[in-house]
Amino acid sequence: MKKCLSLLCCILLGPSASAQKILETLGSGGRPVPSIGASATSSSQGINQIKHIVFIIKENRSFDHYFGTFPAADGATTGTISTGQAISLGRAADQLPRDLPHGWVDMVTSMDGGKMDAFDLAPNVALKQGWFANAGDLLAYTQLTESDIPNYFTYARNFVLGDHMFSSLHGASFSNHLYTVAAQSAETFMLPAAPGNTTLSSWGCDTV
Numbered sequence: 668m669k670k671c672l673s674l675l676c677c678i679l680l681g682p683s684a685s686a687q688k689i690l691e692t693l694g695s696g697g698r699p700v701p702s703i704g705a706s707a708t709s710s711s712q713g714i715n716q717i718k719h720i721v722f723i724i725k726e727n728r729s730f731d732h733y734f735g736t737f738p739a740a741d742g743a744t745t746g747t748i749s750t751g752q753a754i755s756l757g758r759a760a761d762q763l764p765r766d767l768p769h770g771w772v773d774m775v776t777s778m779d780g781g782k783m784d785a786f787d788l789a790p791n792v793a794l795k796q797g798w799f800a801n802a803g804d805l806l807a808y809t810q811l812t813e814s815d816i817p818n819y820f821t822y823a824r825n826f827v828l829g830d831h832m833f834s835s836l837h838g839a840s841f842s843n844h845l846y847t848v849a850a851q852s853a854e855t856f857m858l859p860a861a862p863g864n865t866t867l868s869s870w871g872c873d874t875v
Contacts (some may be wrong), residue, residue: 723822724847725767726840727769730830732759735810737823741830746808747784759809767807774837777807 725733726763735756736741747753768789779785786807813820821830841859842852 722847727767730832731756732810733816733819733822734823734828734830735811737820737828737830740823740828744810746786747782748787748805748808749779749785751784754805754808757805757809759811761811761815763806765806767804770858771838778837786791 678775685799731743731746735744743756745753766853773789777783777786777789787805788804789807790804834843836842836852836856838856839858842855845852845855
């Protein structure tokens with residue numbers, strides 16, 4: 668089972684009616700949406716056909732959680748837990764009932780040196796750090812299907828889906844947000860502490 672903290676879909680839009688529609692769906696910030704393909708010619712080839720690049724960034728989701736069941740994609744529908752047992756990924760709820768541990772230490776534990784078989788141990792690590800979690804939680808071993816997120820499957824089917832794209836840093840959202848805008852995280856790998864507070868704070872998830 669693959670895991671990334673921030674799901675990033677890079678959609679390459681060419682001169683087509685579908686591309687025009689997706690821009691309208693994503694919104695234009697109140698500005699008129701330009702017509703795609705108005706200046707395109709039949710001789711356009713390769714990269715010249717790309718008119719827009721749209722990045723959709725989702726927090727705390729993995730590729731397999733969203734697209735593990737996508738046809739022909741390199742996704743997973745099973746995962747291995749710390750006992751070595753392979754289990755089927757369960758059906759995820761639209762809104763998760765609780766947060767999953769996703770800090771640096773949690774991720775190092777979950778990845779287990781690349782074996783990707785200890786996501787059920789991350790909650791135990793979080794509890795030792797004083798974070799709320801359910802010991803032995805298997806919530807990380809769940810995924811959505813096309814019926815749950817039909818729009819995302821439509822985007823993937825009509826444009827481009829990167830099934831080998833992962834978060835830049837195996838840690839919390841703050842550092843990965845920095846990578847999104849600066850291609851580096853200024854050596855941070857955890858949530859920053861709020862001013863005047865020596866403990867970690869969740870405000871880092873909302874920054875950048």
